[in-house]
Amino acid sequence: MWAEKHRPKILSEVRGQDEALGQMQRWARSWSKGTPRQKAILLFGPAGTGKTTAALALGAEMNWDVLEVNASDKRSQSALEELSRSCRTRYSFSGKALKLYVMDEVDGLSGTEDKGGARALSEMIRNTVNPIILICNDLYSPKLRYLRRMAKPIQFGKPRKDAVAAVLRDISRKEDVQPDFIALNLMAERADGDLRSAINDLEAVSMKGKVSREDVRVPEKRKAEGNVFKALDLIFDGYPDSANYARDLDLPPDQLLEWIAENIPLRHTDMADRAEAYDMASLADIQLSRVYRRMHWGFWGYATDIMTRGVGSLADPRARRFFRPYRYVPPRAYAQHRARVAALNPMAEGKAGQGDGEISGIDVSRLIAARCHMSTRTVIADFMPYVKIIHDNNPGMAEAMLRSLGLGDREIVALSGQLGGE
Amino acid sequence: MQSELPWIEKYRPAELAEVAGQPDVVRILSSFVSQKRMSHLIFAGPAGVGKTTCALILARKMLGDDWRNNLLELNASDERGIDVVRTKIKTFCRSMVLGGSPFRIVFLDEVDNITSDSQHALRREMEQYTATSRFILSCNYSSKLISPIQSRCVVLRFTPLKREDLVSALRRIARAEKLEIDDAALDAIFYVSQGDMRQATNLLQAAHSFGEKTTSEIIYKISGEANPGDIRHLLGLSLEGNFAKARDQLRAIMLEQGLSGVDLVSQMHREALHMEIEREKLADLLKLLAEYEFRLVEGSNDLLQCESLVAQICSLG
Numbered sequence: 001m002w003a004e005k006h007r008p009k010i011l012s013e014v015r016g017q018d019e020a021l022g023q024m025q026r027w028a029r030s031w032s033k034g035t036p037r038q039k040a041i042l043l044f045g046p047a048g049t050g051k052t053t054a055a056l057a058l059g060a061e062m063n064w065d066v067l068e069v070n071a072s073d074k075r076s077q078s079a080l081e082e083l084s085r086s087c088r089t090r091y092s093f094s095g096k097a098l099k100l101y102v103m104d105e106v107d108g109l110s111g112t113e114d115k116g117g118a119r120a121l122s123e124m125i126r127n128t129v130n131p132i133i134l135i136c137n138d139l140y141s142p143k144l145r146y147l148r149r150m151a152k153p154i155q156f157g158k159p160r161k162d163a164v165a166a167v168l169r170d171i172s173r174k175e176d177v178q179p180d181f182i183a184l185n186l187m188a189e190r191a192d193g194d195l196r197s198a199i200n201d202l203e204a205v206s207m208k209g210k211v212s213r214e215d216v217r218v219p220e221k222r223k224a225e226g227n228v229f230k231a232l233d234l235i236f237d238g239y240p241d242s243a244n245y246a247r248d249l250d251l252p253p254d255q256l257l258e259w260i261a262e263n264i265p266l267r268h269t270d271m272a273d274r275a276e277a278y279d280m281a282s283l284a285d286i287q288l289s290r291v292y293r294r295m296h297w298g299f300w301g302y303a304t305d306i307m308t309r310g311v312g313s314l315a316d317p318r319a320r321r322f323f324r325p326y327r328y329v330p331p332r333a334y335a336q337h338r339a340r341v342a343a344l345n346p347m348a349e350g351k352a353g354q355g356d357g358e359i360s361g362i363d364v365s366r367l368i369a370a371r372c373h374m375s376t377r378t379v380i381a382d383f384m385p386y387v388k389i390i391h392d393n394n395p396g397m398a399e400a401m402l403r404s405l406g407l408g409d410r411e412i413v414a415l416s417g418q419l420g421g422e
Numbered sequence: 423m424q425s426e427l428p429w430i431e432k433y434r435p436a437e438l439a440e441v442a443g444q445p446d447v448v449r450i451l452s453s454f455v456s457q458k459r460m461s462h463l464i465f466a467g468p469a470g471v472g473k474t475t476c477a478l479i480l481a482r483k484m485l486g487d488d489w490r491n492n493l494l495e496l497n498a499s500d501e502r503g504i505d506v507v508r509t510k511i512k513t514f515c516r517s518m519v520l521g522g523s524p525f526r527i528v529f530l531d532e533v534d535n536i537t538s539d540s541q542h543a544l545r546r547e548m549e550q551y552t553a554t555s556r557f558i559l560s561c562n563y564s565s566k567l568i569s570p571i572q573s574r575c576v577v578l579r580f581t582p583l584k585r586e587d588l589v590s591a592l593r594r595i596a597r598a599e600k601l602e603i604d605d606a607a608l609d610a611i612f613y614v615s616q617g618d619m620r621q622a623t624n625l626l627q628a629a630h631s632f633g634e635k636t637t638s639e640i641i642y643k644i645s646g647e648a649n650p651g652d653i654r655h656l657l658g659l660s661l662e663g664n665f666a667k668a669r670d671q672l673r674a675i676m677l678e679q680g681l682s683g684v685d686l687v688s689q690m691h692r693e694a695l696h697m698e699i700e701r702e703k704l705a706d707l708l709k710l711l712a713e714y715e716f717r718l719v720e721g722s723n724d725l726l727q728c729e730s731l732v733a734q735i736c737s738l739g
Contacts, residue, residue: 261723261730274736279730375499382620386624404425
C-alpha cells in the first residue's frame with residue numbers, strides 16, 4: 001500500500017495544507033506553557049486530504065505519546081471511560097511529556113453501538129490535561145453538535161491539482177515508475193483533491209512499471225456532470241429541447257434546479273432578467289414540493305418545464321457567442337445546508353417529541369405546565385427548547401432544574417433521552 | 423444552597439410593585455387590593471408580559487392565608503371543553519369559601535382558546551356566583567371573547583415591556599445570579615424577545631449555560647435569529663441592486679448563522695420597517711417579502727427562494 005508506505009512522517013511533508021498546518025503548530029506550541037484554554041482541535045475536510053497524517057505527524061514532531069482511536073474501535077460511553085480517566089493525568093510509560101489523543105472519524109460515531117460517545121468525548125475534552133485532536137469529514141454532522149463548540153475547527157481543503165500531481169511525481173520517482181506527466185495530471189484532476197485515492201490509482205496503474213495516459217480512464221462520475229453542463233447550455237440558450245434533455249438526465253429535478261439557480265447570476269447580468277429567471281426557479285421549487293405535499297405527480301412535469309423553458313424564456317440570443325462560465329454545485333449541497341440549519345439552530349427542532357417509552361415528553365411537559373403556570377403547549381413550544389439548550393451545554397444544570405420542579409428519576413431519564421437525541 | 427428553579431419561576435414577582443413595565447395595570451390592581459374588592463377581570467395582552475403573575479399575586483393578596491384553597495387555576499388550552507366549565511368550575515364556585523378569604527377566584531388562563539359554547543356556559547356562571555366567586559380571564563385578545571363576557575369584566579391591557587423595563591429586570595436577575603452580561607447582549611435579548619419577559623428570562627438562563635459571560639453572539643445563536651445589523655446590511659445591499667454582495671451576505675447569514683428561510687424573511691420584514699426607504703419602494707418590498715414568506719412555506723429549497731427574493735429586491739429600481 002503506497003498510501004501507507006509514503007504517508008508523511010513529519011508535518012512539513014504534508015502537502016497543500018499550509019494554512020491548516022500553521023494553525024495546528026500554533027496550537028501545539030500553546031501546550032508548552034501548561035494546559036491552554038483550547039484543549040482540543042477539530043480537523044475537518046474531505047477524505048484523503050491528510051487530516052490523520054497531519055495529526056500523527058504533529059504528535060511525532062512534538063515528541064508526544066500518540067493514542068489513536070478510530071471507527072474500528074468501540075467508542076461507546078463506557079468504552080471511552082478508560083481514555084477519559086487516562087487523559088486527566090500526564091503520567092506516561094514512555095516518559096514523554098504529554099499524551100496526544102487522536103480521535104479519528106468522530107462524525108462516524110454510531111448512534112446505537114457508540115451510544116453516548118459524543119457526550120463522553122465532550123466530557124473528555126472538559127477534563128483533559130492532554131491535547132486532543134478530533135477528526136471528521138463533515139463539520140456540520142448533527143453528531144458533532146456538542147463537540148463543535150468545544151474544539152477549535154481547522155479546515156483541510158482539497159489540495160490543488162498541481163499539489164496532488166507533485167506528490168504523484170515524487171512517489172513515482174521513489175518507486176521507480178516512469179511517469180507520463182499528462183497521465184499524472186489526469187489522475188490528479190480526477191482525484192478531485194483526494195490525495196489518497198490518487199496514490200491508490202497510481203499504484204494500481206503502475207503495476208507494469210510504467211504509467212501511460214491510456215491507463216487513466218475518464219471516471220464515471222465526471223460524465224453525469226458533463227451532461228449537466230450541456231443541459232445548462234440548452235436551458236440558458238432557450239432551446240425548446242432543453243426540457244426533454246433535462247428529463248433524460250440522470251439527475252433528480254431538485255438537484256437540476258440547484259444547478260440552474262446557481263448559474264442564473266452568471267448567465268444573466270441584467271437585473272430584470274435575473275429577477276425573472278429567479279422567479280421561474282422559485283416557482284419550479286414550489287411545484288416540486290407540491291408533488292410530495294399533494295401526492296400529485298402531474299406537478300412534476302410543470303416543475304421541469306418551468307425550470308427549463310421558463311428560465312430559458314429569458315435567453316439572450318446575443319450571449320450565445322460568448323464563453324459561458326459555470327459554477328459547480330457540490331452534490332448534497334442543500335442537504336448539508338439543511339443539516340447545518342438543524343444543528344445550529346436548536347429552536348428549529350427543539351420540540352420535545354412524543355417518546356416511545358412509558359413516559360412521553362408530553363407527560364413531562366404537563367407536569368412542568370402545572371408547576372410553572374403555563375399550558376402544556378406553551379411549555380413544549382416556549383420552554384422546552386431552552387431546557388434543551390441548557391441540557392446540551394450542561395446536563396447537570398438541566399437536571400437540577402428539572403428536579404427542582406419535582407420531576408423524579410423516571411421523568412428525567414425519559415426527558416434526557418429525548419433531549420439528548422443524537 | 424441556591425434554588426435551582428427555572429428562572430421564570432425563581433424570579434416571578436411576588437409583589438405588584440415588582441411587576442415590570444405595566445404601571446397602569448399595577449395601579450388599578452393595587453387599588454383593588456387596598457380596598458379588598460374586585461370585579462371580574464380580563465387580562466389581555468401578548469405572552470410573557472405578566473398576566474399570570476399578576477393573577478397569582480392578586481389571588482394571594484385578596485384571599486390571604488387560605489389563597490391556595492380558594493383559587494382554581496385552569497389553563498383553557500389544556501382544559502377547554504364545555505364539561506370543564508360545567509363541572510369543575512361550577513363545583514368550585516358552588517362550594518363554600520374556605521377560611522378567611524372574602525371570596526374564591528377562578529383564574530382561567532389562555533381563555534381565548536375555549537370554544538364559544540363553553541364561553542356561553544361560562545357567562546351564566548359568572549353571573550350566578552358573584553356572591554362567592556370572581557373570575558380572572560387571561561387572553562391575548564379580549565375581542566376573541568364573546569361580548570357578554572367582555573361586558574361583565576373590567577378589561578386590563580398588558581403591553582410588551584419597554585426596553586428600559588425589560589433590561590432593568592434582567593439586570594436584577596443577572597446581579598442575583600452573579601453573571602456577567604454587557605449592554606450588547608441585553609440589547610440582543612430585548613431585540614429577540616420583543617418585550618416578552620418570559621422569553622427574555624429563558625434566553626438569559628439558557629445563555630448562562632454556555633459559561634461565564636453572556637454575549638450578544640450567544641443570544642442570537644440560541645434564539646435562531648440573525649444579528650439585526652446583518653439583516654439590515656443584506657437589505658441595504660439588495661436595495662442598492664448589488665446582487666453579488668447581497669447574495670454573499672445572504673449565504674453568510676443562512677449558512678453560518680443557520681437561519682431558516684422563513685425566519686430570515688420575517689426578520690427582514692421587521693428590519694425593513696425601521697429603515698429609511700422611500701414609501702413606494704417600501705410598499706413593493708413588503709409585497710415581495712409577503713410573497714416570498716408564502717413561497718418558502720410552499721416550497722422546499724430555502725436558499726433558492728431567498729436568493730430569488732434578493733434578486734427581486736435588486737430589480738425594484
